[in-house]
Amino acid sequence: MQRTERLFALAEYLRGRRTGVTAETLAERFGVTVRTIYRDLDTLRAASMPVAAERGRGGGYALDRSYSLPPVNFTAREAALLVALGRFAIDMRLLPFTGTLESALDKVRAALSTSAQRELLDRLKELSFLGVPSLPSKASVRAAIERAWFEQQPLRITYVDGNFLETTREVRIVSVVMDRHETRLDALDVRSGERRHYRVDRIVQAEVTRAFGT
Amino acid sequence: MQRTERLFALAEYLRGRRTGVTAETLAERFGVTVRTIYRDLDTLRAASMPVAAERGRGGGYALDRSYSLPPVNFTAREAALLVALGRFAIDMRLLPFTGTLESALDKVRAALSTSAQRELLDRLKELSFLGVPSLPSKASVRAAIERAWFEQQPLRITYVDGNFLETTREVRIVSVVMDRHETRLDALDVRSGERRHYRVDRIVQAEVTRAFGT
DNA sequence: TCACGGGTGTCAGCGGTATGTCAGTTATCA
DNA sequence: TGATAACTGACATACCGCTGACACCCGTGA
Numbered sequence: 001m002q003r004t005e006r007l008f009a010l011a012e013y014l015r016g017r018r019t020g021v022t023a024e025t026l027a028e029r030f031g032v033t034v035r036t037i038y039r040d041l042d043t044l045r046a047a048s049m050p051v052a053a054e055r056g057r058g059g060g061y062a063l064d065r066s067y068s069l070p071p072v073n074f075t076a077r078e079a080a081l082l083v084a085l086g087r088f089a090i091d092m093r094l095l096p097f098t099g100t101l102e103s104a105l106d107k108v109r110a111a112l113s114t115s116a117q118r119e120l121l122d123r124l125k126e127l128s129f130l131g132v133p134s135l136p137s138k139a140s141v142r143a144a145i146e147r148a149w150f151e152q153q154p155l156r157i158t159y160v161d162g163n164f165l166e167t168t169r170e171v172r173i174v175s176v177v178m179d180r181h182e183t184r185l186d187a188l189d190v191r192s193g194e195r196r197h198y199r200v201d202r203i204v205q206a207e208v209t210r211a212f213g214t
Numbered sequence: 215m216q217r218t219e220r221l222f223a224l225a226e227y228l229r230g231r232r233t234g235v236t237a238e239t240l241a242e243r244f245g246v247t248v249r250t251i252y253r254d255l256d257t258l259r260a261a262s263m264p265v266a267a268e269r270g271r272g273g274g275y276a277l278d279r280s281y282s283l284p285p286v287n288f289t290a291r292e293a294a295l296l297v298a299l300g301r302f303a304i305d306m307r308l309l310p311f312t313g314t315l316e317s318a319l320d321k322v323r324a325a326l327s328t329s330a331q332r333e334l335l336d337r338l339k340e341l342s343f344l345g346v347p348s349l350p351s352k353a354s355v356r357a358a359i360e361r362a363w364f365e366q367q368p369l370r371i372t373y374v375d376g377n378f379l380e381t382t383r384e385v386r387i388v389s390v391v392m393d394r395h396e397t398r399l400d401a402l403d404v405r406s407g408e409r410r411h412y413r414v415d416r417i418v419q420a421e422v423t424r425a426f427g428t
Numbered sequence: 429t430c431a432c433g434g435g436t437g438t439c440a441g442c443g444g445t446a447t448g449t450c451a452g453t454t455a456t457c458a
Numbered sequence: 459t460g461a462t463a464a465c466t467g468a469c470a471t472a473c474c475g476c477t478g479a480c481a482c483c484c485g486t487g488a
């Protein structure tokens with residue numbers, strides 16, 4: 001497909017540049033009109049590619065440097081399989097990090113948009129996963145854990161133990177353990193140094209301390 | 215016969231190409247009109263050959279396997295999560311389609327490893343999944359199932375039932391059911407029309423019949 | 429000889445996708 | 459303020475898969 005090729009080349013081209021490029025330049029470079037370039041850039045943005053635009057004199061397009069993973073191009077099957085697996089993981093609460101996973105799946109799904117591939121997404125419904133879902137936990141708690149884990153920041157949690165005693169403590173996550181029925185934090189208590197497991201479903205509140213990046 | 219000869223040549227031609235071909239091009243290539251090409255492609259599809267079509271400008275025909283999508287641009291976190299999830303699915307034998315999944319993960323991992331956030335790959339080891347793996351099955355069987363499922367082709371399986379009786383039959387896969395400990399094929403026996411489940415770990419041999427696509 | 433059916437060509441039309449054209453609007457900077 | 463450049467919407471056009479209808483050719487068998 002001619003267009004897909006150009007999209008990929010466009011992504012590569014933007015990625016390889018440090019300075020901004022005008023749509024005019026891109027149009028000449030790829031042999032299409034400016035309007036098409038705008039549409040292409042819209043498509044890339046729809047696929048969550050971080051293209052930034054500067055208006056006015058000296059402006060142009062550039063990729064946001066902080067998200068500089070090279071683009072991945074899947075085959076339709078690979079993409080479809082990832083969507084199926086991800087959906088399963090979310091349904092079964094396999095991963096506590098549903099937010100990030102969901103956004104990743106959205107991107108993959110967006111790439112699978114043309115007519116021939118919609119049928120493939122339908123066929124995925126024939127892939128059934130069975131199994132016992134893990135215990136539910138609060139979305140806000142999961143989001144905080146996700147951030148703390150990725151950014152390696154301490155976390156303040158309010159925890160209810162087996163005797164229904166509610167305590168608040170600050171911990172550092174050592175690892176996240178996903179078992180069949182529950183997800184646990186293997187964590188170090190900042191104050192006492194004690195290391196133990198905390199069941200995520202028993203954490204009633206969590207917030208990242210030292211909130212740097214929003 | 216002239217027609218069947220062309221049919222096989224057509225299949226061969228499509229297989230050898232990576233980019234799409236328009237019916238117009240195929241018509242010139244084989245010295246027939248476009249209408250005949252459409253009829254031929256219908257015939258190939260009826261024989262379960264995975265020919266995919268893209269409409270509109272820049273469209274054309276291609277085989278399913280060589281289908282490429284618009285680029286997907288993950289953040290490092292998303293990529294890391296997908297890799298972790300995929301590795302888990304493979305380890306736990308969650309999906310029988312390890313071939314396709316593995317190649318998808320390779321692409322994600324490759325994108326991640328060229329980025330500044332490569333260390334995320336190491337940190338993934340702190341994400342532990344626990345659980346009882348499902349019963350093992352032969353890689354060759356899984357590969358055949360994967361192909362049969364994606365291409366919707368019949369499958370000839372040699373199956374060992376609960377009484378250690380070995381039978382060979384041809385089935386059409388209706389759906390694939392992934393349960394906790396086992397993966398089953400929900401399939402229709404081509405000859406008898408009987409519908410039942412087959413445990414993948416009990417299939418000792420499997421091959422795709424009507425092998426157009428290899 | 430004639431009827432029949434499979435394979436093919438011709439044509440018209442439908443629907444979907446990508447691109448171009450054009451006329452604007454908005455934001456930024458010298 | 460004027461130049462620059464990102465954006466938007468509307469419309470036209472070319473491209474392309476897909477379907478149905480009909481006519482034609484040709485081999486086969488009654």
